[in-house]
Amino acid sequence: MKKISIIFGSTTGNTERVAEIIKDNMAECEVTVTDVCNAKDEMIKSADTVLFGASTWGYGEIQDDFLEYYNSMKSELLSAKDVAVFGCGDSVGFSDVYCRAVDLIIEKASECGANVIGEGLKVDGDVDDNVSKIEAFAKELV
Ligand SMILES: Cc1cc2nc3c(=O)[nH]c(=O)nc-3n(C[C@H](O)[C@H](O)[C@H](O)COP(=O)(O)O)c2cc1C
Incomplete structure (x- = not known):
């Protein structure tokens, strides 16, 4: 499995x-779902595919808790690992930096040698309006 x-x-x-x-x-x-505040290296090591999710705050900044993790992301852990990225944002209020966290995490994971799958899932505004898009993203990864 x-x-x-x-x-x-x-x-x-x-x-x-x-x-x-x-x-x-x-x-x-x-599948395990973990708040980044409780993330452990073992969760990456033991997974076939890792999904990182973070919203964007401030002006194009990675969500606070995830930012700390982002700064510690390393190739020892992520090299050759299949990784996909998702996150929430608001394209109306922040068109220039819409879901920038997704782009930044993809960039960092790639620098760490991960095999990044796809362009990332960006969820705009109300999650309820995006359910079919989220489902399609999930199904493509399995
Ligand atoms: C103060 C503030 C700053 C925000 N900055 C951005 C931003 O730079 N880019 C973006 O796409 N969305 C931005 N957003 C929208 C949030 O990312 C959005 O509300 C998201 O759904 C929050 O997800 P979370 O509940 O998982 O943290 C901002 C929202 C607020 C209230």
Whole structure:
């Protein structure tokens, strides 16, 4: 059974909700969802595919909890690992830096030698309006 580890940073719960919807759409995989504050190296080591999720705050900045993790991301752990990235943002209020956290994490994971899958999932505004997009993202990864 394919092992998937989802690690998210979320301030108001939107990215957490996306993580749960992804999990619910990965039937026949062993999926764990972990707040980045509780992330352990073992969660990466033991997974076939790792999903990182973070919202964007400030002006194009990575969500606070995830930022700390981002700064510690290293190739020893991520080299050759299959990684996909998702996150929430607001394209109306922040068109120039919409979901920039997703782009930054993809860039960092690539620098660490990860095999980044796809362009990342950007969830705009209300999570409820994006459920089918989230489901499609999840199903493509299994
Ligand atoms: C003060 C503030 C700053 C924000 N900055 C950005 C931003 O730079 N880019 C973006 O795409 N969304 C931005 N957003 C929108 C949030 O990313 C969005 O509300 C998201 O759903 C929050 O997800 P979370 O609950 O998982 O933290 C901002 C929202 C607030 C309130």
